[in-house]
Amino acid sequence: MLATPAIILTAAVTLLAITITIAFAILVSRVRRQFHIDPPTVTGPGEFERTVRVHANVVENMVLFVPALWLATFYFQGWIPPVIGLVWCLARIVYGMGYRSEAARRLPGFIVSQLALLALVILAAIGLVNAWMVA
Numbered sequence: 030m031l032a033t034p035a036i037i038l039t040a041a042v043t044l045l046a047i048t049i050t051i052a053f054a055i056l057v058s059r060v061r062r063q064f065h066i067d068p069p070t071v072t073g074p075g076e077f078e079r080t081v082r083v084h085a086n087v088v089e090n091m092v093l094f095v096p097a098l099w100l101a102t103f104y105f106q107g108w109i110p111p112v113i114g115l116v117w118c119l120a121r122i123v124y125g126m127g128y129r130s131e132a133a134r135r136l137p138g139f140i141v142s143q144l145a146l147l148a149l150v151i152l153a154a155i156g157l158v159n160a161w162m163v164a
Contacts, residue, residue, distance in 0.1 A: 035111060039102040042114035043095060049121055050091055053084040079132060083125040090121070090142065097149035104156025110149060117145035 060066075060080045066073045071081050094117055101110035124138025 035102055035106060035108055038108070038111035039098060039114065042098065042111050042118060045115070045118045046091060046094060046121075049118055049125075050084075050087050053080075053087050053125055057081055057084050076129065079129050083128045083135075086128075087121055087125065090146070094146055094149070097146060097153055100153035101149045101156065104160055105152040106156065110152055113145050113148050113152070117142050117149070120145060 057080055060077050061068070064073050064077050066077055072078060094114075098110060098114045098117075101113070120138045120142035122138070124135050124142060127134030127136070127138055
């Protein structure tokens with residue numbers, strides 16, 4: 030079961046999501062050094078504050094994304110959940126890049142990532158109901 034293509038792809042998407050989160054954390058550290066802002070300060074120039082907010086928002090979303098991705102993968106099965114997970118990852122990158130340049134530019138990535146998250150939750154619910162009916 031753990032070596033099925035969908036499980037392997039879901040694991041790869043999970044690693045990508047973790048890597049994106051780590052990359053944004055490293056970016057916060059770099060921007061801190063650039064503007065000479067010591068922790069725990071989270072205020073400063075707009076670029077710094079937007080960078081901190083990008084990282085915080087990605088971390089906040091990971092708490093929902095990872096269980097939704099795995100529940101959808103286990104209960105809905107097939108390739109659809111990991112593909113939607115990949116869309117979420119790409120949308121988070123678009124969100125981060127947009128937000129860092131100008132706050133209003135975060136919306137396309139934010140909307141797509143939230144729709145992907147909602148799709149995963151729906152797939153997980155459908156799969157879980159179907160599994161319940163069979164059991």
